[in-house]
Amino acid sequence: MKPDNYIQKAYHFILQNDFEEALRWFEAAIQANPGDAEVHYRCSITYGRSGRLEQAIRHAKEAVLLQEDKPEYHLHLQHLEALELVQKARKMVEGKTDASPKDLYQAAALLKSAISKDPLHSEAYVWLALVYSELNEHPLAITTLKEVISLFPQESGLQHIMEELKKRLKSYVLDLPTD
Template sequence: MNGEDQIQKAYEAILGHDFELAIEWFEKAIAAEPDNAAYHYKLSITFARSNKLVQAIEHAKKALELEAGNEGYRYHLQVLHARELVDHAQKELSTKSEHAERAIFLLKEAIVLDPLAIEAYLILGEVFALRNDYARAYQTILEAIRLEPNHELAKQQAARYKRKLKS
């Protein structure tokens, strides 16, 4: 079986919502054609969807290494790095509240890497609110709403921060 046949099997597994099996088929395709950047990229996407961020980043890096000029691969890696920063920020916040400055820095970096990272805006807004900086919290959440106007949590947060600003 060649790499393309294995990729087809991976897609069939994805359609059946069996992401672990899809990962196995993508890995077999890579074993057959280790220098195929597209295979690494596809595996990276599947790892990311399975919340296996370390492996997703590893294969995204490999895809970009194999095809350095591919802007799609570069953007995908940036988005993964943004998710990684958001995860780190959440860990900082869960350990000690005095790590808020570090979390703010990480979340802002995540937004630079992926300006569409709604989760980063939501958490950043919450961090500002925890510091009683409702003006910045409100502005941050308004940016999230601008990006995703029907996001219910963002709308709820915005309303809460707006009330806090008025009181």
Template sequence: MKGKELIKKAYEAILNHDFELAIECFDQAIAMEPDNASYHYRLSITYARSNKLSKALEHAAQAIQLDPEEEHFHYHLQHLKAKEIILNAENYIDESGEQTWLAIALLKQAVALDSLSSEAYLLLGIAYSQVNEYNLAIQAIRELLKLDPHHETGIELLEQFRNKLKQYMQS
């Protein structure tokens, strides 16, 4: 089977929600054409959809190494790096707020890498609220709602943070 046939088989597997078969097909195509940046990129996307972030990052970086001029490879890698940072930041958000500033710094990095990440803005808003920075929390949630105006949690949090800001200002 040729590389293009394996890619076609991989996409059929994806349509059938069989991501493991898709990964196998992409791997086989890469074994046949290891310098095909597009194959690495496609495998990276499939790994990301399968919540295998480290493998997704590895193949995204490989795609860029093979074809550094391809812009969407770079955007994809930035998106994956932002996801990795968000996952790391979640570990530092706590109710006491002691490590929340570290989470905020990480989430700001994630937003810089992927300004379309709803998850980063949501967590940033929550983190800011935990350290009583309600103006900044409201700003983060507003950015989230620009991306997704019907985000239910975002709508609820915006109202909560506005109320908390009013209470905070009155005390």
């Protein structure tokens, strides 16, 4: 079978929302022509949309290695790496009422790295703002959230988070000891 036929089959299944079958065809296309950067790239996108980040990153890296002059391959890889960093940071703090300051600072570092890799990754900004708030760095939390609001002003949920952060700041200021 010609490599293009594999890709056509993969897209046929994507249009039917059968991503597992589409991935099977992408993998077959890669087996038939492992040096095709575009197939690795497309396969990576499908893995990413299927929530299989590890495989998505593996194929994105392969696409970049095979064809370094394609900026879209680099951007895609950076986006996936940012997703991975956000996932790691979330695991460090999500649902933990007793997260240590060390964990929170490590999570903040991961989230800053995610933002540097993908400056439009809104979730990274939101989590960074929440981590700053947990560290009682409320001005940094609000500044970070203002940044993402300026990028995505249409997101009404961000305004709700901002109001919550402002309440936490007021509560924190009221709880400060007075001399």
